[in-house]
Amino acid sequence: MTGLCNENLIYGNLINGQWTESASGDVITITSPADGSFVGKIQAINKEEVNDIIRCSKAGQSLWSVVPIYEKAALLYKAAALLEERTEEISDILMMEIAKDKKSSVSEVKRTADFLRFTADAGKSLEGIAVSGENFPGGSRNKMSYVKRIPLGTVLAISPFNYPINLSASKIAPALIGGNAVILKPATQGAVSALHLVKALQDAGLPAGALQTVTGRGSEIGDYIVTHEGIDFINFTGSTEVGRHISQISCMTPLLLELGGKDAALVLEDADLEYAADNIVEGAFSYSGQRCTAVKRIITTDKVADQLVTMLKSRIEKLTVGDPRNFAVITPLIDQKAADFAVFLTQDAIAKGAELIIGSKREGNLVYPTLLDKVTVDMEIAWKEPFSPILPIIRVNNMEEAVEIANRSEYGLQSSVFTKDINQAFRIAEKLEVGTVQINNKTERGPDHFPFLGVKASGMGTQGVRYSIEAMTRPKAVTINITE
Numbered sequence: 037m038t039g040l041c042n043e044n045l046i047y048g049n050l051i052n053g054q055w056t057e058s059a060s061g062d063v064i065t066i067t068s069p070a071d072g073s074f075v076g077k078i079q080a081i082n083k084e085e086v087n088d089i090i091r092c093s094k095a096g097q098s099l100w101s102v103v104p105i106y107e108k109a110a111l112l113y114k115a116a117a118l119l120e121e122r123t124e125e126i127s128d129i130l131m132m133e134i135a136k137d138k139k140s141s142v143s144e145v146k147r148t149a150d151f152l153r154f155t156a157d158a159g160k161s162l163e164g165i166a167v168s169g170e171n172f173p174g175g176s177r178n179k180m181s182y183v184k185r186i187p188l189g190t191v192l193a194i195s196p197f198n199y200p201i202n203l204s205a206s207k208i209a210p211a212l213i214g215g216n217a218v219i220l221k222p223a224t225q226g227a228v229s230a231l232h233l234v235k236a237l238q239d240a241g242l243p244a245g246a247l248q249t250v251t252g253r254g255s256e257i258g259d260y261i262v263t264h265e266g267i268d269f270i271n272f273t274g275s276t277e278v279g280r281h282i283s284q285i286s287c288m289t290p291l292l293l294e295l296g297g298k299d300a301a302l303v304l305e306d307a308d309l310e311y312a313a314d315n316i317v318e319g320a321f322s323y324s325g326q327r328c329t330a331v332k333r334i335i336t337t338d339k340v341a342d343q344l345v346t347m348l349k350s351r352i353e354k355l356t357v358g359d360p361r362n363f364a365v366i367t368p369l370i371d372q373k374a375a376d377f378a379v380f381l382t383q384d385a386i387a388k389g390a391e392l393i394i395g396s397k398r399e400g401n402l403v404y405p406t407l408l409d410k411v412t413v414d415m416e417i418a419w420k421e422p423f424s425p426i427l428p429i430i431r432v433n434n435m436e437e438a439v440e441i442a443n444r445s446e447y448g449l450q451s452s453v454f455t456k457d458i459n460q461a462f463r464i465a466e467k468l469e470v471g472t473v474q475i476n477n478k479t480e481r482g483p484d485h486f487p488f489l490g491v492k493a494s495g496m497g498t499q500g501v502r503y504s505i506e507a508m509t510r511p512k513a514v515t516i517n518i519t520e
């Protein structure tokens with residue numbers, strides 16, 4: 037193969053600097069969730085090929101790790117420029133492959149270019165430290181340790197379907213600037229987009245073996261690669277179910293896990309309700325709720341609930357529903373199974389007494405934005421991550437109860453607190469068992485240099501430009517003993 041795909045849109049894997057078709061001849065056809073149209077074919081790689089890729093990674097990492105950091109950074113800058121030049125082409129592919137509206141697709145590509153540049157700058161400003169022995173009782177100033185950060189080796193980056201470019205880059209770039217080789221296993225639905233990111237990095241001048249790809253179904257090839265002795269670190273974003281499984285089988289391989297969420301927005305009685313409603317609707321429904329950081333439940337009291345429901349409803353009515361090419365906000369879900377689950381959650385809630393305010397309509401895998409009021413703790417939607425445009429409202433008596441219900445979730449990604457009382461906001465923030473609390477804002481990951489982490493079933497370890505570089509490098513100490 038001369039490029040990343042041939043004229044029939046059959047995509048290869050980047051293996052040791054070459055776009056390569058699998059010897060197995062097995063391919064997976066990717067069609068668009070928007071209209072079933074053909075997007076491309078990707079390789080279903082076999083175990084022997086995985087072995088070869090990991091061998092090449094070792095050689096690639098030796099070459100790459102000695103490239104000076106300022107040259108690594110320059111390469112990331114170049115890749116960012118190439119991505120930006122290709123924004124139109126790549127965002128169109130992204131839009132069709134995962135049915136993400138055009139505006140969000142463009143923004144994902146641009147955000148990724150910014151991410152690459154920011155990572156390059158952060159890499160250049162990484163400094164080692166020197167520690168004097170005299171700081172510890174009985175120590176001496178004749179003993180000095182200088183500590184720098186070194187790469188871990190080969191990083192396996194596994195990314196999900198919902199941000200195939202951004203969430204691949206947020207693993208690849210920090211791993212590379214830290215001197216690691218990377219093997220990317222993108223989500224099957226999303227792989228075509230992710231391969232275009234990899235092509236930009238290759239075109240920017242990455243040496244062979246520094247970045248390679250493995251496509252194929254996670255359920256078939258995943259366990260093999262995750263447990264391969266040649267993998268030195270696994271950086272995974274995806275569902276809690278798969279993340280848990282990986283953590284169980286990846287014996288002694290360090291892991292970073294970004295998993296599911298059930299982010300709650302706590303709306304206090306003194307909140308600016310119009311502002312909260314604007315924010316929550318954006319947070320809950322952008323990309324049809326298929327974001328780990330989507331607002332996935334509102335917890336509030338009777339005193340403001342009716343007013344808030346009216347405000348939310350009027351905003352939800354205005355959301356455009358349909359084809360991502362027409363800039364609709366609510367677009368078809370990634371597959372039929374996702375839509376089936378959305379319908380199940382809605383029907384379960386209604387059957388158990390929730391009040392349907394708007395929505396509960398489905399056409400194929402297109403699920404209309406749905407608002408459910410008076411959701412109670414016996415309903416599945418109170419606890420399950422819908423990954424679809426369904427927003428439940430749980431009414432409570434007071435904020436103590438709100439915090440208790442927020443914390444009762446198995447997840448702990450983010451929470452929002454809407455209030456004008458900053459003291460109360462901080463008091464509640466202290467009590468919420470999540471990675472991040474947003475005060476007067478929807479839950480969200482960005483900006484991408486902020487620490488991003490989940491606790492409980494939402495993850496392990498911290499991402500965010502500098503945090504990711506640190507997670508994928510380790511300290512190496514050399515101690516100097518000065519003799520008198």
Ligand SMILES: NC(=O)C1=CN([C@@H]2O[C@H](COP(=O)(O)OP(=O)(O)OC[C@H]3O[C@@H](n4cnc5c(N)ncnc54)[C@H](OP(=O)(O)O)[C@@H]3O)[C@@H](O)[C@H]2O)C=CC1
Nearest residue numbers: 196197222223224253254258259274275278294295296328
């Ligand atoms: N906390 C966070 O930062 C984020 C979390 N998420 C979470 O991701 C989920 C949605 O993404 P989705 O793609 O459906 O998640 P999945 O867990 O289904 O898949 C994630 C990735 O894991 C791969 N995979 C599947 N099985 C294995 C295996 N046994 N070994 C190795 N890899 C495997 C998948 O490949 P394949 O596609 O081939 O199955 C895909 O690349 C949601 O739960 C969401 O909350 C999403 C974004 C951010």
Ligand SMILES: O=C(O)[C@H](O)COP(=O)(O)O
Nearest residue numbers: 198327328329480481482
């Ligand atoms: O998967 C996700 O939810 C993304 O990482 C979200 O990023 P955002 O909250 O900044 O849009």
